[in-house]
Amino acid sequence: MFQIGKTIVSEDIIQKDFLCNLSACKGACCIDGEAGAPLDKEETKIMEDIYPKVKPFLRKAGIKAIEAQGTFITTELGDFETPLINGADCAYVIFDNKGTALCAIEEAYNQGEISWKKPVSCHLYPVRVREYTEFSGVNYEKWDICDDACTLGKELQVPIYKFVKEALIRKFGEDWYAELEKVADTFK
Template sequence: MNLYEGILFNRKDMLSPFKCDVSRCRGACCFIEGELGAPLKAKELEIIDNVLPEVWDLIPDKSKEIVKTSGWYIKTDGKYYTNVVNRKECVFAFFENGIARCSFERRYFEGKIKFRKPISCHLFPLREYSFFFTELVYVKIPECETARETGFAEDIPLVLSLKEALIRRFGERWFSNLLEKELGITNIGVDKTGGAK
């Protein structure tokens, strides 16, 4: 593991090929089987409560029933997660042409809300854990095999694929220094469009 400004990460993982292609994976990270949905930060609870009316019409009826009867989040062991439908899709996911989409992200890009999505979703397949340090762990799931294939074909490493998310979470200076000082990636301009300059 490598440590940079209090953040633990694996250099090899950050440089491994990865680029999401939802046309191939069908948005699989939004409907991974399990009892819990996406991890949430406590401060995101109020934000989501406030924007819920803006995304409500995008949410499928079965998800609305879950939200009405048991709420949109689950608390367990002092941690928060989005609720899920039938131990699978996130209650905030909706399907469009067979692809799972995020209701928050849709409204964000429409300019209707300022909250893009939970930061854990934005950072995926990295998961953030906090112990003595903040640790970024690469979660390798079969559903993301197409992203690894696309990243390899297009020569895009995980760290650049997650550029927007990492900047959102840790800031532009941290990201720029991580690339140059820790990963040896140069001639990459930091911007907020998600692409390398």
């Protein structure tokens, strides 16, 4: 682990490779698991504000889940997440004609309906950020459903931090990312 500003960063972020392979996994990270996508407090307001423009892109089951649970939920620990459909799929998941899970929020963004791409936790995946009182932990979340992404990343030599560059800059800023690149260079 190493420190950049008020973040403690796992060396896995720069040492391991990753490149999403949607043709292999079909977007399983959006439909598997036991919880919705983590949301920052600021994102909860955005979720409420964009819902009317995202709703036309949603499946009926997603609309039903959101209208029953809200545009986000608060966990027992006080964290915020996207709601789930019957404890499985993220309520914002849609599917393309090949059965690949996609994000309705991102689709609304791609179509120019909204100016917010998607929750930063989704944009950062497989990187997870955990907020602590004095610092943020930046870690790689290894999940076997992403084995094909690890294989493709290794084959094409794409380290995790490069795969999620845009999201890391969105979360921490250009200067932070430039520092990360300097650290990564020392590992070569």
